[in-house]
Amino acid sequence: ETVLTQSPGTLSLSPGERATLSCRTSQSVSSSFLAWYQQKLGQAPRLLISGASSRATGIPDRFSGSGSGTDFTLTISRLEPEDFAVYYCQQYDSSPKITFGQGTRLEIK
């Protein structure tokens, strides 16, 4: 089973700052099968990025994804107040199994 490890566990930043969230996988993952989700308290997750770098419909361009192999990154260029939430990476493998990272909590500093 592919394990996804997200870091940091909690990230404290101020609006307007840049956020960089990491997702490392225990084995190489096809970029096509790596996605990022945002979840606000009490809400369902929302798809942000698929294929490691393609923004989902309606997602602002301040969100970007990058990476390949075992190292993937979600970047939020300039934080808006509504961006403070928990972020999860997710991978799909050929078993097929789907696994999520443990999440990064982005909080207001």
Place this chain on the structure above:
Amino acid sequence: EVQLVESGGGLVQPGGSLRLSCAASGFTVSNSYMNWVRQAPGKGLEWVALLYSGGTTYYADSLKGRFTISRDTSMNTVYLQMNSLTTADTAVYFCASGATRYRSEYWGQGTLVTVSS
């Protein structure tokens, strides 16, 4: 407009069974990849089951064969039959759909399952 509405959650005793429903609108479940994902209180997301558009099903290893995902195309609804429930199954269960098997574009609001005596 795409919408997913889960129902069927509630309080159940350990060892009991429950069937969750996910009613879809705005798209056809038989043409989509349908997932169930759960979230224990205060914890992260855990994938539970996947139903391919072609009908093949896949499950998380941790479930040990206790859960079954299925669909009723006439009702445009997906189900999750859960048997031999334990307290570890207490969670909000989300239904999610995707045009491909490796992402979920649409999510329901979730239904809470509480396993307790």
